Structure formats: C-alpha cells, structure tokens
Amino acid sequence: MLNKLLLGMLGIIHPWLLKTLGRDRLEYIASNTTNELTQKIDPFIWTYDCKAKVIGIRQETVDTKTFVLLPNQKFMPPIAGQHIELSSIGPNKQANRCYTLSAITPHTVSITVKLNSQGEVSPWLHEFAKVGMVFNISLPRGKFVHRDQNKLLFICAGSGITPAFSMINKLLENKNEAEASQIGLFYRTQTPTNTIFSSRLTELESAHSNLNVELSYSRLPVEIVTPSFIDQLVSAYPDIKQQHVYLCGPELFRNDVIQYLESIDFDMGNLDIEQFTLPTLQKGRQSIRKLDEDVTVLLKSQNINFVIPASDCDKTILEAAEEQGIVMEHGCRSGMCGSCKTNLISGEVSGNQIGRSIYPCTAYPASNQIVLE
Numbered sequence: 464m465l466n467k468l469l470l471g472m473l474g475i476i477h478p479w480l481l482k483t484l485g486r487d488r489l490e491y492i493a494s495n496t497t498n499e500l501t502q503k504i505d506p507f508i509w510t511y512d513c514k515a516k517v518i519g520i521r522q523e524t525v526d527t528k529t530f531v532l533l534p535n536q537k538f539m540p541p542i543a544g545q546h547i548e549l550s551s552i553g554p555n556k557q558a559n560r561c562y563t564l565s566a567i568t569p570h571t572v573s574i575t576v577k578l579n580s581q582g583e584v585s586p587w588l589h590e591f592a593k594v595g596m597v598f599n600i601s602l603p604r605g606k607f608v609h610r611d612q613n614k615l616l617f618i619c620a621g622s623g624i625t626p627a628f629s630m631i632n633k634l635l636e637n638k639n640e641a642e643a644s645q646i647g648l649f650y651r652t653q654t655p656t657n658t659i660f661s662s663r664l665t666e667l668e669s670a671h672s673n674l675n676v677e678l679s680y681s682r683l684p685v686e687i688v689t690p691s692f693i694d695q696l697v698s699a700y701p702d703i704k705q706q707h708v709y710l711c712g713p714e715l716f717r718n719d720v721i722q723y724l725e726s727i728d729f730d731m732g733n734l735d736i737e738q739f740t741l742p743t744l745q746k747g748r749q750s751i752r753k754l755d756e757d758v759t760v761l762l763k764s765q766n767i768n769f770v771i772p773a774s775d776c777d778k779t780i781l782e783a784a785e786e787q788g789i790v791m792e793h794g795c796r797s798g799m800c801g802s803c804k805t806n807l808i809s810g811e812v813s814g815n816q817i818g819r820s821i822y823p824c825t826a827y828p829a830s831n832q833i834v835l836e
C-alpha cells in the first residue's frame with residue numbers, strides 16, 4: 464500500500480521535476496547529490512545511468528503497442544528518425560534491443576513495438592511491461608534522419624513505419640505549407656487492421672496538402688486482385704527518381720525495393736536505409752577481399768588519413784581505425800543500428816554496403832584507396 468502510494472507520488476514528481484528544472488539543472492543537482500542513500504530513495508533521478516520510466520502504454524493494433532517513456536536527466540534531445548537501445552530487459556536481464564522513436568515531445572519519447580512471438584524482448588514488453596517500470600536506455604542514436612531534402616518518399620513495411628512516422632510528424636509540425644517539403648509515404652502492411660497509426664495517418668493527410676499516403680496490403684482476401692507492391696509504388700510515385708527515399712522494413716521487402724531502384728538507375732546517394740537486422744548476404748566475414756598492398760583510408764569530414772596494412776584486410780574499417788586510435792562514431796558494432804553509417808566517395812569496400820552507404824563496423828577494405836565522407 465505504502466509502496467503504491469510512493470510510486471504514485473514519484474510518477475507525479477518526476478515529470479514535474481524534469482519540466483520545471485529542465486534536464487541540465489536536474490543533472491547538476493543529481494550529480495552533486497548522488498550517493499548510496501539517494502540512489503536507494505529514488506534510482507530514477509539519483510543515478511549515473513540513462514533511464515526511462517514507462518508513463519503510458521497504448522494498444523495500436525492487435526499485435527503492436529506504443530510505450531510512452533519519460534527519460535531521466537541523463538538523456539539528450541533526440542532527432543526524429545533516431546532510435547534508442549533498451550538494455551537489461553526480459554526474463555534473464557541480458558537482452559538489449561534497438562527501437563526507433565515513434566514520437567518525440569519535449570519531455571517524452573515513445574517506442575512502438577510489434578509483437579514477435581519468436582523474439583525474446585517484444586513478448587516480454589507486451590506481457591509484462593507496466594506503467595511505472597524503469598528501463599536502462601541508451602542516448603538517442605542513428606543517422607536515419609531528415610537532412611533538408613525537399614522531395615521525400617518514405618517506403619516502409621510493418622513496424623518500419625516508426626521512424627517515418629516520427630519524421631513526418633516533425634516535418635509537418637513547424638513549416639507553413641508554402642515552404643514545406645513534399646512528403647510521400649508508401650506503407651505496406653498485411654491488412655487494414657494491421658496498419659499501425661492508420662487513423663493518425665489519415666488525419667495528417669487530410670490536414671496537410673503536402674503529404675500523400677499510399678497504403679498497400681499483402682494479405683487481402685484472394686478475390687481482391689491487387690497489383691504487385693512495386694507496381695503500386697510506381698503508379699503512386701512515378702517521379703520516384705526525383706525523390707529522396709527513406710526505406711525501412713523487413714529484409715525481403717528492402718531487397719525488393721533496392722532491386723527495383725537499381726533497375727531504374729536510381730541515384731543510390733538519394734537512398735537512406737534503416738535496418739535492425741544484418742542483410743543475410745553480408746553476415747560474417749565471408750566477403751573479405753585479399754589485397755596485396757596497404758590501404759589508405761581518408762575520412763573526409765574529419766580530415767584524417769590512416770593506413771590499413773595489407774595483412775589487416777580481414778579487419779573491419781572500424782576495427783582498423785580504432786587500432787590506430789582514430790575515433791569513428793559507432794553503436795552496435797554489428798551492422799544494425801546505423802550509428803556508424805557513412806558514404807563511400809571513392810574506392811571499394813566489401814561487406815555491409817547498400818548503394819553509396821557503408822557501415823564501417825561490418826565493411827572491409829577492398830581497394831587500395833578509400834575515401835569516406
């Protein structure tokens with residue numbers, strides 16, 4: 464009873480503290496007063512870790528839930544399209560998972576989780592996560608974010624809608640219609656009832672003339688004849704070559720879209736991809752190429768050169784850089800979170816590359832000169 468009362472009070476106090484004091488001031492106070500006793504009193508505020516408290520849970524579809532999280536003062540403001548990693552969750556407290564933020568407000572972030580019954584984390588979240596629970600989270604990460612392009616097309620499937628939804632909301636938030644980007648969304652789900660955020664998307668589309676939403680379904684009754692989803696995409700967005708494409712969804716879906724884009728000579732520099740599973744063909748080190756000479760790598764944005772000895776061509780570009788004390792941004796080290804993603808300007812790499820985008824944590828040198836953005 465007393466516990467419940469205390470939890471209820473903390474549920475009111477935490478949002479108030481974060482809102483009233485701001486994250487910076489609260490961080491200053493907490494970092495100067497954190498000790499064993501204060502950590503015991505309230506491990507959400509008096510902590511050295513980035514944490515988030517569940518303050519709301521919403522059922523989106525029959526197998527998808529949104530968790531509204533209140534991050535503590537250690538968190539940094541995210542950019543729409545970024546993700547966080549939840550750690551130490553599930554029954555054995557070993558599991559970590561990345562989830563894109565589906566909504567961002569000044570004090571909260573949301574993740575929208577589709578149930579994967581074979582998985583370890585989503586079944587636990589769906590069944591056991593409750594309002595008031597606290598998770599360890601990472602700072603926001605990832606480069607799947609809008610970069611001022613004017614004509615955008617989000618191509619998504621399933622829970623791949625989450626980064627698109629947060630970016631679309633952000634893009635529609637501030638600008639007046641005259642200076643706004645033209646935004647297209649092609650969203651493929653199984654059936655209308657499986658369509659995450661379906662009513663919100665309809666509302667947004669009718670409120671904003673610069674947004675066009677095209678929905679596509681993979682499991683309609685057999686008597687309903689539909690074109691292939693690529694045909695549907697092409698007829699909805701015939702000017703796709705003039706758009707900047709953001710692609711997010713399961714691997715097979717991504718592959719079909721990439722194959723189509725390659726077939727029309729789409730400029731792959733205008734393609735951003737979010738993937739939380741490593742493409743099958745690029746797993747492991749089977750794509751390493753033997754080189755006879757050392758490799759020079761130029762990191763253009765940092766204006767740094769480094770050399771990978773020919774004998775080290777079985778190391779990823781990230782590993783080789785780190786061995787020489789060079790810091791490259793990274794997260795998961797397994798080709799999935801997108802934190803290390805950069806563009807290949809010249810030269811060749813093998814492994815995890817899609818168009819011009821490469822993931823240095825899982826890409827290997829394949830030519831003697833490599834220039835990265």
Ligand code: FES
Pocket residue numbers: 792793794795796797798799800801802803804822823824825
């Ligand atoms: S994709 Fe996560 S570190 Fe490279």
